[in-house]
Amino acid sequence: MSHRAETKIPSALDTAGAVAKVTFFxxxxxxxxxxxxxxxxxxxxxxxxxxxxxxxxPERILLDFGHSAIALSCALIAIFLGSGLIGREFERRTIHMxxxxxxxxxxxxxxxxxxxxxxxxxxxxxxxxxxxxxLFLMRAEWxxxxxxxxxxxxxxxxxxxxxxxxxxxxxxxxxxxTSLSVIFTVGTYLVGVNISRLHAVVSKLGTGGGLxxxxxxxxxxxNLEHFDLGLHLTYGVPVSGASVLLAFxxxxxxxxxxxxxxxxxxxxKDV
Amino acid sequence: xxxxxxISHVEQVFRSGFWMARTQVLHDVSLxxxxxxxxxxxxxNGAGKTSLIHLIVGIRRPTAxxxxxxxxxxxxxxxxxxxxxxxxxxxxxEHLTGESLLRFFGALSGMSRLQIAARIPVxxxxxxxxxxxxxxxxxxxxxxxxxxxxxxxxxHDPEFLVLDEPMSGLDPLGRxxxxxxxxxxxxxxxxxxxxxxxIPDVEAICDRVALIQKGRLVGxxxxxxxxxQGPRQTEIAFSGLDVATAExxxxxxxxxxxxxxxxxxxxxxxxxxxxxxxxxxRGAQVLWxxxxxxxLESFFEEPxx
Numbered sequence: 001m002s003h004r005a006e007t008k009i010p011s012a013l014d015t016a017g018a019v020a021k022v023t024f025f026x027x028x029x030x031x032x033x034x035x036x037x038x039x040x041x042x043x044x045x046x047x048x049x050x051x052x053x054x055x056x057x058p059e060r061i062l063l064d065f066g067h068s069a070i071a072l073s074c075a076l077i078a079i080f081l082g083s084g085l086i087g088r089e090f091e092r093r094t095i096h097m098x099x100x101x102x103x104x105x106x107x108x109x110x111x112x113x114x115x116x117x118x119x120x121x122x123x124x125x126x127x128x129x130x131x132x133x134x135l136f137l138m139r140a141e142w143x144x145x146x147x148x149x150x151x152x153x154x155x156x157x158x159x160x161x162x163x164x165x166x167x168x169x170x171x172x173x174x175x176x177x178t179s180l181s182v183i184f185t186v187g188t189y190l191v192g193v194n195i196s197r198l199h200a201v202v203s204k205l206g207t208g209g210g211l212x213x214x215x216x217x218x219x220x221x222x223n224l225e226h227f228d229l230g231l232h233l234t235y236g237v238p239v240s241g242a243s244v245l246l247a248f249x250x251x252x253x254x255x256x257x258x259x260x261x262x263x264x265x266x267x268x269k270d271v
Numbered sequence: 272x273x274x275x276x277x278i279s280h281v282e283q284v285f286r287s288g289f290w291m292a293r294t295q296v297l298h299d300v301s302l303x304x305x306x307x308x309x310x311x312x313x314x315x316n317g318a319g320k321t322s323l324i325h326l327i328v329g330i331r332r333p334t335a336x337x338x339x340x341x342x343x344x345x346x347x348x349x350x351x352x353x354x355x356x357x358x359x360x361x362x363x364x365e366h367l368t369g370e371s372l373l374r375f376f377g378a379l380s381g382m383s384r385l386q387i388a389a390r391i392p393v394x395x396x397x398x399x400x401x402x403x404x405x406x407x408x409x410x411x412x413x414x415x416x417x418x419x420x421x422x423x424x425x426x427h428d429p430e431f432l433v434l435d436e437p438m439s440g441l442d443p444l445g446r447x448x449x450x451x452x453x454x455x456x457x458x459x460x461x462x463x464x465x466x467x468x469x470i471p472d473v474e475a476i477c478d479r480v481a482l483i484q485k486g487r488l489v490g491x492x493x494x495x496x497x498x499x500q501g502p503r504q505t506e507i508a509f510s511g512l513d514v515a516t517a518e519x520x521x522x523x524x525x526x527x528x529x530x531x532x533x534x535x536x537x538x539x540x541x542x543x544x545x546x547x548x549x550x551x552x553r554g555a556q557v558l559w560x561x562x563x564x565x566x567l568e569s570f571f572e573e574p575x576x
Contacts, residue, residue, distance in 0.1 A: 008381035009348045018378035022364055029366050093362040097423075100328040100356040101379035102348035270285065271330055 015103045016111035023085065023115025032080050033119065040073035040127055048134065059146040060234055062138065066131040067233060070155050073127060074120050074162035075189065081119070082169030083181035085112045086266065096271060106263030113170055113259055120162045128155055150232040153239045160251040161227035165189060167258040168222070174265040192224030222254045275431060275462045276304040276327070276345075281336035283322050283486075296322045298487045300336070304464055304479075309457050311477035311494065312466040319486040320466040321359055324435045327464065328356040340431060352381060355424030359435040359466075361416035365409035369400055369419045372408060373426055380427035387426075394422040398452065414445040421452060425461075432456060434465035438472050450476055505543045508534045508558040509550050516553070522546040531558060 010018075027033060047065020051058035086109065089095035098108055135146050168188055172181035191198065195218060202215045226247050232239055283297035296319050304310045314320045325331045326338055329346040340350045363372055370391060377387035395401045398418040403411065411419065417437060424432055437453065438446045454476055457463050467473050473480055474494050481491040490497060504524070509517075510532030517526045522545060523535035537546050543560065550557060 009352060010379060010381040014378055014381070018375050022367065022375055026364060026366055093358075093360075094364055096325075096330055096358055096362050097356070097376070098379060099330045100351065100354070100358075101376065102351040102381060103379050104348070271325070 009102045012104070012107045012110065015107040016114050019098070019108055019111025020114035020118060023112050024118045027077075027081050027116060027119045030081060033077060033123075036073050036076045036080070037123065037126075039076065040069045040123075041130075043069035043072065044127070044130065044134065051138075059135075059138065059142045062135065063146050063151065063233065066127075066134065067151075067154055067158065070124060070127045070131060071158035071161065074124050074158055075165055077120050077123055078116065078162040078165035079169055079182055079185045079189070082116050082166040083173050083185060084178040085116060086170060086173040086262075087178045087181070090269070090271065093271075099271060104263075105266045105269075106260075109170060109174070109262050109266055110259060113167060113255070116166045116170075117163055120166065121159065124155070124159050124162075131155075146236075148236040150229055150236050150239050153244060154229040154233040157227040157229060157247050160247055161224055164222055164224065164227075164251050164254045164258075167255040167262075171258040171262040171265075174262045174269060188221055189224065191218065192222050193228065195219075195221070195223045195225050223250075226250045273306045274303040275306040275341065276464065277337075277339045278302050278323075278327070279337050279339070281323070281326060281333045281338060283319075283326060283331070284334040296486050297326075297333075300483070300486075300488045302481050302488060302491050304462060306462055307457070307460055308478045309453065309463045309465070309476050311473035311480040312464060312483065313468065313470070313473055313480055314466070314483035315468055318483045320468075320483060321435055322486075323483070324356075324433055324464075324466060328354055328433050352427065353429050353431055355427065355429035355432045357417070357420040357424045357432075357434045357437055359439060361408075361420050363408050363416070363420070366407060368405050368407055369395070369411070369422070370404040372419060373423055376423040377426050382427055390426055390428070394426050397425065397455075398422045399448075413440045414442070414448075417441065417445075417449065418452075421456075425456065430461060432461050432463045432465075434463065436466055436468075438467065438469065446472065503540075504536050504538055504563040505540075506534060506536050506559075506561050506563050507543070507546055507550070508532060508560075509555040510558060512550065512553055512555040520546075520549055520553075522549055532556075536563065 044066055047062045047069070050065065051062040054061050089098075089112075095108070099105065132147065135151075139146070165185060169181055169185045172184040176184065198218050199215060202211050202218070205211055229239060231237060279301050281297055281300045282295065285294045285296060286292065287294060300319075300323060312320055312323070326333050327345055329351045332346045338345045340353060343350050345351065345354065364375075367375065373391050373394065374387055377390065382390070391404075392401070395404055398421050400415065400418050400422060403415060403419075408416065408419070417440075421434075421437070424434070434453070438449050441449060450472065453463060453465065457476075465477075477494055479492065480494045480497055482489050482497065507523075508529065508531065512533060514526055514528045514533055517523060517533050517535055522537065522542065524538050526533060526535040528534075535546070537543050547557065547560070
């Protein structure tokens with residue numbers, strides 16, 4: 001028998017693709033995912049009921065509840081399932097087998113990220129279809145169409161925000177436990193969606209060295225306000241191309257930085 | 272015979288705990304594995320077998336020393352691609368089927384989809400797992416997991432196979448089948464390095480053996496030379512004589528009663544002759560005489576002394 005004379009190293013995309021596929025089907029079997037789905041469905045149903053109780057602009061209530069259901073379910077998947085992705089590989093030692101093959105650890109991490117992003121996207125699509133379907137059906141009753149460009153961009157931004165959260169969760173999980181990673185990611189999320197408010201609070205408190213350091217530390221955290229369209233969604237205000245471009249570029253940059261850091265950290269992690 | 276793998280002055284240190292306490296698990300290990308040989312790596316649990324294997328397959332890099340496959344260090348990606356690895360316990364994603372597991376490892380080994388599709392039936396047939404290819408790994412028995420583990424290890428057709436305790440947890444039939452599988456893989460021209468703490472498994476198929484104890488290599492050579500060093504005992508079973516009479520004769524190191532008669536041991540070849548002639552002269556019927564191979568425990572105690 002002749003053994004393969006030439007050895008081929010898989011490309012980063014081949015490795016990441018294979019890892020992503022396995023990760024996708026692994027997460028699809030996770031009960032946490034279905035709990036999150038139930039939470040999302042509950043929010044949409046709640047929005048539907050609340051909109052029935054309102055005499056003034058009921059479509060806005062459903063619009064907000066539906067958007068929250070999509071954003072929250074995607075974020076919860078990113079945080080709760082992303083935080084355990086790397087740790088579980090080490091606990092179950094499944095990473096041993098992957099690392100015995102000619103793959104780089106950073107490519108493996110990237111594959112895990114792609115896998116969870118695929119799950120988030122599948123969840124996003126599911127809720128989006130349900131959300132748009134409900135809005136479309138209610139259109140006749142409301143005699144006004146709540147479906148507009150800002151709605152589309154707001155759900156896209158929610159997806160981008162979840163990708164950022166997934167990269168954060170993976171980054172934290174490379175040096176901490178699953179529960180700590182969840183806490184760190186939730187903490188960063190809470191700071192991230194309130195960056196401008198925190199800056200305002202700090203500037204009101206004074207200009208001392210400590211406060212300036214705090215202000216600087218806040219600036220280092222990802223600013224998730226880039227993904228919040230707020231009033232654009234409620235009032236259907238068009239979103240500028242620059243805002244869309246900024247949100248995409250910012251999401252790519254933040255994901256890139258945190259995955260890069262995760263790749264560096266996992267290299268020194270003992271298996 | 273050319274050397275395929277050369278391990279030179281390898282040391283491995285782990286740091287653990289809050290103060291990063293230093294634990295050295297491998298001390299100046301050096302050995303070489305000849306091409307196309309079956310190399311047995313013996314050691315008790317916790318001796319450092321798996322730690323060395325992780326270094327060989329490139330999961331970790333040694334703290335000091337080198338491990339080279341055909342002259343290149345094994346942690347390099349090009350060298351990893353030449354190695355097939357079966358871990359001690361099957362650390363696989365349980366939601367995968369046998370076939371999807373092979374697809375996954377094929378992709379990680381740099382194989383194209385066509386190559387993977389062509390190799391899967393070949394390796395599944397080689398390990399006798401064709402019928403179970405669509406079943407999820409969570410439903411596999413230990414023996415089936417070992418077999419699918421071997422299949423993923425040979426999928427990319429490596430010249431060097433590293434098998435960590437391939438027979439652990441298998442029943443006697445499973446062990447026999449695994450031995451036959453390893454011999455058949457070796458007959459295809461592969462070099463096989465496998466670890467075990469069971470001497471008969473190693474003895475049955477290995478050309479060369481290395482023995483590790485508490486992270487130090489205490490010997491390396493042919494299996495025959497190892498067993499010759501161990502304590503030799505012979506068991507003699509007989510009937511027609513009771514235990515008390517046998518003990519009183521003073522010919523045996525141990526005596527115990529069995530349903531068929533008495534089972535006794537003697538410690539040298541000369542003692543066997545004397546004991547047998549004594550038994551025959553007393554009218555006893557000899558049921559069997561069999562040499563007792565040195566147990567691993569006693570074998571390991573020897574170098575320490």
